[in-house]
Amino acid sequence: METGGAKQRILDRAYYAASQYGLESLTIGSLASNLGMSKAGVHGHFGSKQALQLATIRHALSVSQRDVVAPSDRAPDGLPRLWALCVALTSYHEEIGLHGGDFWVTVANEYDSRSGPVRDTVEAIMSRWMRRLEDLISAAVRLGQLTPCDPAQLAFEIQALLDAGGHQGWLYHDPKAPARARAAIHRRLDELRTPDAPDLTE
Amino acid sequence: METGGAKQRILDRAYYAASQYGLESLTIGSLASNLGMSKAGVHGHFGSKQALQLATIRHALSVSQRDVVAPSDRAPDGLPRLWALCVALTSYHEEIGLHGGDFWVTVANEYDSRSGPVRDTVEAIMSRWMRRLEDLISAAVRLGQLTPCDPAQLAFEIQALLDAGGHQGWLYHDPKAPARARAAIHRRLDELRTPDAPDLTE
DNA sequence: CCTACCGATCGGTAGG
DNA sequence: CCTACCGATCGGTAGG
Numbered sequence: 001m002e003t004g005g006a007k008q009r010i011l012d013r014a015y016y017a018a019s020q021y022g023l024e025s026l027t028i029g030s031l032a033s034n035l036g037m038s039k040a041g042v043h044g045h046f047g048s049k050q051a052l053q054l055a056t057i058r059h060a061l062s063v064s065q066r067d068v069v070a071p072s073d074r075a076p077d078g079l080p081r082l083w084a085l086c087v088a089l090t091s092y093h094e095e096i097g098l099h100g101g102d103f104w105v106t107v108a109n110e111y112d113s114r115s116g117p118v119r120d121t122v123e124a125i126m127s128r129w130m131r132r133l134e135d136l137i138s139a140a141v142r143l144g145q146l147t148p149c150d151p152a153q154l155a156f157e158i159q160a161l162l163d164a165g166g167h168q169g170w171l172y173h174d175p176k177a178p179a180r181a182r183a184a185i186h187r188r189l190d191e192l193r194t195p196d197a198p199d200l201t202e
Numbered sequence: 203m204e205t206g207g208a209k210q211r212i213l214d215r216a217y218y219a220a221s222q223y224g225l226e227s228l229t230i231g232s233l234a235s236n237l238g239m240s241k242a243g244v245h246g247h248f249g250s251k252q253a254l255q256l257a258t259i260r261h262a263l264s265v266s267q268r269d270v271v272a273p274s275d276r277a278p279d280g281l282p283r284l285w286a287l288c289v290a291l292t293s294y295h296e297e298i299g300l301h302g303g304d305f306w307v308t309v310a311n312e313y314d315s316r317s318g319p320v321r322d323t324v325e326a327i328m329s330r331w332m333r334r335l336e337d338l339i340s341a342a343v344r345l346g347q348l349t350p351c352d353p354a355q356l357a358f359e360i361q362a363l364l365d366a367g368g369h370q371g372w373l374y375h376d377p378k379a380p381a382r383a384r385a386a387i388h389r390r391l392d393e394l395r396t397p398d399a400p401d402l403t404e
Numbered sequence: 405c406c407t408a409c410c411g412a413t414c415g416g417t418a419g420g
Numbered sequence: 421c422c423t424a425c426c427g428a429t430c431g432g433t434a435g436g
Contacts, residue, residue, distance in 0.1 A: 006421085020315040024227060028415065040417085041421050049415060101315040109311035112372035113222040113303040123373055130374070156366065156382045163369075164362030170314035171325055172332070180358045208405080230431065242433085243405050251431060406436080413430070420422080 007045045009035060011059040014052065018060075020100035022110040023053045023118060053118050060103045061125060068092055069132075076198075079145035079189065082136035083200045086158065086185050093166045093178040102166035104129075109167075130155055145197035146189070154192075161185050209247045211237060213261040216254065220262075222302035224312040225255045225320060255320050262305045263327060270294055271334075278400075281347035281391065284338035285402050288360065288387050295368045295380040304368035306331075311369075332357055347399035348391070356394075363387050 013034055018026055028049060032042045046052040068088045075084035093102060108126050111119040133155040140146040165181025168174065186200055193200070215236055220228055230251060234244045248254040270290045277286035295304060310328050313321040335357035342348040367383025370376065388402055395402070 022312070027413080029413070038422055039415085040423080043416070044421075047416095106311065106315070108373055109308065109369060110224070112369055113308070126373060153382055153385065156370065156379070157363065157386045159370070160362045160366030160383070160386075161359065164358065164365060167311060167314055167365075168358065168361070171310055171328060177358070180355055181362070183355065184359045184362075229429080231429070240406055241431085242407080245432070246405075249432095408434085410433075411431100414428080415426105417426075418424085 006037070006041075010037075010042055010045060010052075011056055014056040015059050015063065015103060016100060018056055019096075019103040019106055022106055023056060024110060026053065026056070028052070050118060054121060057107070057118070057121055057125070060107075064104070078136065078140040078143040079193065079200070080198055082133070082140060083186075083189060085132075085136070086162065087182060089162055090165050090178040090182040090185075093169065093181075094175070101170050105163050105166040108163075130159060133158055140197075144194055146192045147194060149192060154188075157188065158185055208239070208243075212239075212244055212247060212254075213258060216258040217261050217265065217305060218302060220258055221298075221305040221308055224308055225258060226312060228255065228258070230254070252320060256323060259309070259320070259323055259327070262309075266306070280338065280342040280345040281395065281402070282400055284335070284342060285388075285391060287334075287338070288364065289384065291364055292367050292380040292384040292387075295371065295383075296377070303372050307365050307368040310365075332361060335360055342399075346396055348394045349396060351394060356390075359390065360387055 010031065013031060014026055017031070026049070028042050029039050032039045035042070042052075046055055069085070072081060072084035072088045075081040096102065104126070107122055111122045134151040137146065137149070137151040137154050141148055141151075161181040161184045165178040167177075168180075169177030190200060212233065215233060216228060219233070228251070230244050231241050234241045237244070244254075248257055271287070274283060274286035274290045277283040298304065306328070309324055313324045336353040339348065339351070339353040339356050343350055343353075363383040363386045367380040369379075370382075371379030392402060
């Protein structure tokens with residue numbers, strides 16, 4: 001069970017390419033030539049282009065889990081963890097500033113009007129992410145950190161700002177976009193925060 | 203100068219397809235077969251695929267101008283016009299619920315990490331749109347309808363919510379997304395509104 | 405607007 | 421993992 005093998009190299013490259021151009025425009029041929037391999041060599045690791053797309057999604061999921069979700073899970077449940085998650089993601093958007101767009105923003109938009117197994121997988125993962133935001137909001141209300149509100153509505157707004165932070169920065173070559181998203185989320189959470197809730201540290 | 207000719211039929215179809223799948227996956231062959239024409243017949247109207255993409259963008263611009271921007275321009279300058287524009291766009295997102303995604307949301311995300319003439323055209327148009335939002339915000343402040351704020355920051359937030367209203371509804375099959383966007387923008391503008399500014403009619 | 409074609413590239417397979 | 425293929429489709433052209 002080697003993790004640095006050829007399959008991982010292929011997935012790293014596919015993840016990198018899909019973050020910029022999406023999963024539909026991935027081609028086995030260009031992936032192979034970028035890696036100095038033959039088409040059949042790449043193809044054989046997955047069996048079909050769709051299997052490669054699904055494997056790339058799973059790879060992206062493990063990267064996000066490791067780099068964004070897991071660190072923020074060390075913060076206390078409720079408002080601190082919600083805010084830590086937003087800071088982690090917007091900071092991640094700032095860091096990847098030189099190597100292409102955000103995988104999930106790109107792919108979620110690519111598949112929102114499509115159908116098929118790849119779209120269904122993307123939707124399931126994004127739904128789980130929205131559920132996470134809503135659960136953290138509900139916990140924050142239950143813990144008396146946020147005044148009661150509609151978790152689905154607030155999660156929609158937070159996700160809108162996070163997406164825009166990972167997208168508008170690219171379209172307008174504006175490196176301040178993630179910070180704008182973070183500031184807007186901060187203000188929104190701060191106005192819903194109860195007087196004795198913990199501060200939102202920047 | 204006939205406006206209902208073959209070229210318009212091609213552009214209508216290309217606009218429809220690109221709203222769902224983007225401009226990169228447009229193919230002259232599938233466009234031709236959808237329209238009952240030959241590939242060369244479609245190709246001849248534009249001369250190149252890139253010219254077809256650019257013509258489709260111009261077509262989309264005239265549709266948006268007619269259906270979204272022009273009606274809201276009849277509202278008074280400043281806050282009423284800004285709010286009318288947001289209502290017009292989110293209402294449009296609700297209406298197109300059955301025939302594919304929003305062209306600009308799809309295309310802006312498709313090209314945010316790409317380069318080339320098509321991307322440059324998309325960026326220029328989206329920048330002009332952001333400028334419109336910022337100018338309406340500045341006017342509202344100047345007219346004493348909004349308390350002073352950073353127009354670029356508020357425009358970022360409004361655009362984030364508008365985009366999400368046109369995207370999350372598709373990804374999650376949730377027809378309430380445009381209304382969520384409208385409600386969030388309404389609340390944000392209402393909290394910045396001065397006491398004697400005109401009401402934001404729903 | 406059409407038919408008939410061009411070279412390039414697509415995903416995928418055979419055989420090793 | 422490779423070479424050598426397959427049929428299909430890509431954008432584009434010639435000629436009418």
